[in-house]
Amino acid sequence: MSTSTIVLVVLLIALIGFVLGKRRGEAIARSQTGKLHSRAVYHGSYVFAFAALPALLLLAAWLIVSPVLIAMETRGGVPADSTVPPSLSLNIVGSLSNAVRVLPEDERRDVASMTIDQLVPLLERRGVSTVSGAEDWMVPVADRQARHEDLSRLLMSAASILLAIAGTVFALSRLRLRLKARNQVEQVVKVFLIAASSIAVLTTVGIVSSMLFESLDFFSRVSPLDFFFGTVWEPRFAAAGSEASGQFGLVPLLFGTIYIAFIAMLFAVPIGLFAAIYMAEYASNATRSVVKPLLEVLAGIPTIVYGFFALITVGPFLRDVSAQLNGLVTGDYSAFIQAQSVLTAGLVMGIMLIPFVSSLSDDIITAVPRILRDGSLGLGATKSETVKRVVLPAALPGIVSALLLTASRAIGETMIVVLAAGIAPNITLNPFEAMTTVTIKIVSQLTGDLDFTSPQSLVAFALGITLFFITLCLNIFALYIVRKYREQYE
Template sequence: MPLFWLIMIVLAVAAAGYFLGRQRALASAGGNTRHLHSLPSYYGWNVAMKAAVPAFLLLIVWLLVQPVYINSTVSGMIPDRTVADNASRGLVMAEVRRTAEGLDNAVAEGTMTRDFASDMRADITDVTQRLKDAGQIVTSTVTQPVLNAAQRYRVMNATGTLWMSIAVIVLAFAGAFRGLREAHSDFRARNTVEQGIRAILIGAASIAILTTVGIILSLVFNTIEFFRLYPAWDFFTGLNWAPSFSGRGGSSDLGVLPLLWGTFYISIVALAVAVPVGLFSAIYLSEYASPRVRSVAKPMLEVLAGIPTIVYGLFALLTVGPLLVSVFGRDGLGWMQSGTAVMTAGLVMGIMLIPFVSSLSDDIINAVPQAMRDGSYGLGATRSETIKQVILPAALPGIVGAILLAASRAIGETMIVVLGAGAAAKLSLNPFEAMTTVTAKIVSQLTGDADFASPEALVAFALGMTLFVITLGLNVFALYIVRKYREQYE
């Protein structure tokens, strides 16, 4: 049964249970709501929640567990001798899934019968040719172990989906039946429903925590796998970045220092642009601008935060890069050879970060009490002196936190770097040379038909873990600065 219809059936059972539970509760009270412990709607919601929530929980768990179980079972069917030296079992399983999908599509289109697609004794040549004729295969040949595994995969997947549908529907009806039995005048439906809603809210709040934990665990496990294949010392101290897929990583140099240098260099240039412009904009908007000007300028400034980063990347590639070449290139000062450089990416990234610095700083400056301004004016200070000697010192911890948060955003940027800074991993102080960052190399390492058991693919997870630790440290430090030096005003 398709997943959409399964969800619709559960929702229909829950909706029917709501109305039946409400009517049953009213009938038990003789139609007089004053004889009920709770409002009639609570009895209906009790039935609906008992029908839908357990069924959907089972559905989610089943959808998470079934692929893992099927993959592990089918993977054991593939003999080790059939896995080539230059291929991993993961790639073979990907071929198994593609073949199984091709068999399902061929059956759906009528070019292959269901029994023939599931026949483990079917001729490999005949099956391969039928898949090719139906346009459902992308490889030139399908080996017998892969075909057998694909047939077993689709049978197990279909069987698991069938049993999942039955179990979910049965659980939905069982929950609705239980809720209907409780729909009588003495049942404390309101208490039960409120406790259930509280549990649902706790579960929803836990999703973010569980997602974060899942991301961290995936990074940790794959990073550990990478360091089993490549020395950690060479990774963190190497001065050369030269991955090579020849020999499955035997000739690769995977030193992260050039990537970290490019990441920090471009971020420093970006902050050198964003911090002055953003801070001065915040000071003007909060201290000098009239309400009418502020109502127009602040939203227009924050529009920059809503522009997709790919647009900034194209702006860097097509506009800023050629403009810098015309000034600093061969026809100008002769410092810049091409439009892709640290300066190009840094300038555009700085423009992107202006709203982050400006908006946060503006809110922090506005949080300084007006009494401090009035006291400074009462002592004879001018507006500029009040800003320099009273407002900025009071808002400095928050401004520093805003700058550090903007730095974290700059370190994690990808598209502007890919289009504006180039792909060269090097250690250089020249801002007019092409460099690259950690995020750009993560994209390049995971793009294309790569063996995910090789160091060149697993290194992306090590790079991601390194970047995660760096940005986490910056965020923690920013929160520490804000909380330690924050001034509390009444």
């Protein structure tokens, strides 16, 4: 029985328990004098919790512990004189254990005594291909692993379902007139809410820890001063017996990241902010109901599509326009804007950021109390003066926070800059040339045939932790702005 099937069966039993518990609560209320401490629906929820939670927790623990125990037992079956590396041996044994499951029971009974040459024809007749490099000792080990996994799956299914049934029966037997079912159900909900919030915190801690430890390994090989203040990016580690090593200067990558994000914000902020002011202050309800959803459609477009748009349309267009302008002025029709450039990436990223700026700013401007607008208009100010001198100053802390959050989104963008900005780690103020960013180099360091345990992959972790702290600082600063300058209105 698959895991999803077990979960569905447990939830079905719990649902039946909910119905029975609710009906029993109603019956208790009718048959006994006095008032139920909790409504009948809480009695049903009480039974549901006792039926579902212990069974699902047991299922989760079984799924975590059982593979570890089976892997330990399988690892003990690897002979010491095997010519195959241990990690590869376990992978091959795992593939063989999955393959032997397709055999009928009468053939599978003899698998433990077979050699690999005897097993392969049986599997091929069933249309199953085996992994190359398998040895004879792997066949009985794989058969034993498969049987252990099947037995574990059977016991897990039976234990989970029986525990769900036992929980249902136990909870039904505890239903009483004055049972504080509501209090206990609310405690369960509270635990779930705490667990949900803890998952977010623990996930953040896990992400930071995974990057931090690898980054510390990187900085044990490369000086932090050379990394944070170096101006040349040629990432390579010295080979064994060689003293030649690369240069890991972060400055070109960080400069390109900030420069492209600046161009994008320079394009997105005016358009997004003006669009927000129009929708919040000037547009009719009918116009707003059409314009706002259409504008926010841009936020739903995948960034890889924006990257294709930049690579195929915007980049060549800017290059051709620059060539024509250069030809009209100097007679030389060579383009002074490269197809992959800071300007191309910045413009397309700015288009992507427009809905972030406009939607956040629109919500913030709309939240400004109506009484401020009415007071300004009542004193004789025009609509534009009210917006400029009353509404925008009141909404300014929130708008600044929205812009900082949008800047964090721009700094962390990957797919657009991969396709539109180029890969050259330059330090230049010319927006018509190609540059690269931190995210591009993270992608390049972790793609291809590179082993994740090799020193070359450590570069990506150092870049990742740097980018993480930059965006974290921007988010903290945005929260500081909001809390310090937020206006309180009654």
